[in-house]
Amino acid sequence: MIYDTTNSRQQTLFSRARSPLASLPGPWYSKWTGAVLHFHFIRGQRPPYVQRLHEKYGRIVRISPNQVDFSSVTAAKRIHSYTRPLRKGHMYHDLAGGGKFVNIFSTQDFEYHQRHRRLLSAPLSESGLKGVEHVVEERAKLAVQRIGEEMKSEGRADVMKWWLFFSADVIGELSFGNSFRMLERGSENQYTLDLKMVSKLGGLRVAFPALTRFASHVRLPILTEATAGSLRMRAYAQECIQRYERIVAADPTNPKPTLFTKLFRAGEEGMSQLEIVQDAQTYISAGSDTTAHGLTFLVWAVCRDEEVKRRLVEEVATLSEGYKDEDLKVLPYLDQVIHEILRLYASVPAALPRDAPSGGCEIDGCWMPEGTTVCTQAYSMHRDPIVFSEPGRFLPSRWENATKEMTDAWMPFGGGARICIGLHLAMMELRHATATFFRAYPNAKVSYKDGFRDDDMEQVAYFLMYPKNKRCLVETS
Numbered sequence: 294m295i296y297d298t299t300n301s302r303q304q305t306l307f308s309r310a311r312s313p314l315a316s317l318p319g320p321w322y323s324k325w326t327g328a329v330l331h332f333h334f335i336r337g338q339r340p341p342y343v344q345r346l347h348e349k350y351g352r353i354v355r356i357s358p359n360q361v362d363f364s365s366v367t368a369a370k371r372i373h374s375y376t377r378p379l380r381k382g383h384m385y386h387d388l389a390g391g392g393k394f395v396n397i398f399s400t401q402d403f404e405y406h407q408r409h410r411r412l413l414s415a416p417l418s419e420s421g422l423k424g425v426e427h428v429v430e431e432r433a434k435l436a437v438q439r440i441g442e443e444m445k446s447e448g449r450a451d452v453m454k455w456w457l458f459f460s461a462d463v464i465g466e467l468s469f470g471n472s473f474r475m476l477e478r479g480s481e482n483q484y485t486l487d488l489k490m491v492s493k494l495g496g497l498r499v500a501f502p503a504l505t506r507f508a509s510h511v512r513l514p515i516l517t518e519a520t521a522g523s524l525r526m527r528a529y530a531q532e533c534i535q536r537y538e539r540i541v542a543a544d545p546t547n548p549k550p551t552l553f554t555k556l557f558r559a560g561e562e563g564m565s566q567l568e569i570v571q572d573a574q575t576y577i578s579a580g581s582d583t584t585a586h587g588l589t590f591l592v593w594a595v596c597r598d599e600e601v602k603r604r605l606v607e608e609v610a611t612l613s614e615g616y617k618d619e620d621l622k623v624l625p626y627l628d629q630v631i632h633e634i635l636r637l638y639a640s641v642p643a644a645l646p647r648d649a650p651s652g653g654c655e656i657d658g659c660w661m662p663e664g665t666t667v668c669t670q671a672y673s674m675h676r677d678p679i680v681f682s683e684p685g686r687f688l689p690s691r692w693e694n695a696t697k698e699m700t701d702a703w704m705p706f707g708g709g710a711r712i713c714i715g716l717h718l719a720m721m722e723l724r725h726a727t728a729t730f731f732r733a734y735p736n737a738k739v740s741y742k743d744g745f746r747d748d749d750m751e752q753v754a755y756f757l758m759y760p761k762n763k764r765c766l767v768e769t770s
């Protein structure tokens with residue numbers, strides 16, 4: 294027995310020393326252990342840690358015995374290719390409840406993904422979204438009104454809270470045909486509370502994959518609560534989709550449109566009710582915090598910079614009443630501000646891990662053996678000093694004459710075949726909410742009431758990024 298263990302250790306040491314990864318740059322310990330990477334992950338600081346490694350070792354870094362991070366456009370194009378994308382890594386399986394919740398986001402199956410992507414893309418395209426723009430517009434107005442009411446009664450408003458209600462209400466209504474009405478109520482509903490709990494468990498599963506195995510033997514309170522939560526969420530989603538399906542059946546010519554309307558009863562070219570429920574639930578989790586956190590950092594960063602605020606306020610003030618997204622899209626400074634926010638404060642700044650395929654593959658001239666996890670992270674792509682001068686500065690005007698290198702390296706929505714399917718919706722929400730907010734409150738500024746400090750906005754990222762203390766206070770003079 295002792296001999297066996299020693300022998301297998303020797304084999305492991307031998308194979309690690311001979312692996313093609315052995316010659317890659319990186320700290321010495323990455324060859325032997327992922328513990329340091331894991332330590333930074335658990336602190337929510339993996340992206341800046343990996344970025345420091347890139348600064349020291351270059352664009353290719355071995356970050357653990359089995360993981361390599363790339364920070365180059367050529368590598369990103371290979372890893373996130375449209376035509377021959379690499380398979381999503383095991384992390385997605387852990388995030389999705391150990392493979393229990395298959396959906397367009399988590400699937401590792403190419404055929405399943407292609408079919409869902411083909412069916413779901415049209416309603417989320419720029420032209421498809423025209424039919425639902427009024428939902429975004431109305432919710433943005435209500436969010437800004439509610440922010441104003443809170444500023445009046447409390448002397449400051451927590452915009453992070455209201456942007457979360459805004460984005461969740463929008464995606465809830467567009468997916469389930471039924472708004473969560475959190476903006477009206479001013480509080481979260483059971484669905485989003487359950488979602489938080491389930492996402493927390495997903496994060497724990499990624500940090501400690503053994504938890505999934507352990508869970509089948511031991512009853513932990515968080516697991517019991519998360520299981521009850523996910524059952525409640527599934528029941529709620531099913532109820533909404535079934536109700537909506539009945540509405541479509543009663544009046545097929547004039548239903549209130551959602552992102553799934555055309556997929557009901559479309560035969561071969563449609564989806565089963567279960568598939569719709571699964572993907573609708575995915576939209577809620579993928580499309581609420583991401584947009585809300587982007588908007589939160591946007592308001593904070595603009596409010597801290599008088600010159601940026603002046604230019605943005607002046608530009609959005611030129612809009613005529615009843616403006617539409619078509620009018621917002623052509624505002625150059627609004628577009629620059631949004632690009633810069635998604636660069637410096639990307640809501641998904643962390644690694645998007647993929648598996649090297651069977652037989653291995655070459656990336657940026659380096660051989661990645663089968664089973665290696667290859668990653669890119671927007672956090673590093675967006676801070677390459679050769680592409681973005683003074684990368685740590687919030688400088689929207691850098692996008693005025695954007696180079697091809699800048700637009701290629703900008704990947705807040707990922708890339709290739711698995712690029713964010715909701716990106717046009719997200720951009721529409723960001724445009725409407727920003728314009729509505731700065732038209733209503735041209736004098737908005739960061740509020741330091743209730744002990745709020747700039748330090749509260751320090752970025753913490755597991756998969757999603759959020760401000761450390763999960764609040765962002767603003768006031769108006």
Ligand code: HEM
Binds near residue numbers: 718
């Ligand atoms: C600012 C807001 C958003 C950001 C920064 C963002 C970012 C991302 C990123 C980086 C990915 C790729 C993940 C990967 O490769 O592992 C992704 C995928 C995805 N996003 Fe978004 N997202 C946003 C908003 C939305 C919205 C509003 C929706 C609602 C429909 C959505 C739905 C999805 C889905 C379903 C996927 C998986 C797509 C696939 O695998 O084909 N996202 N998002």
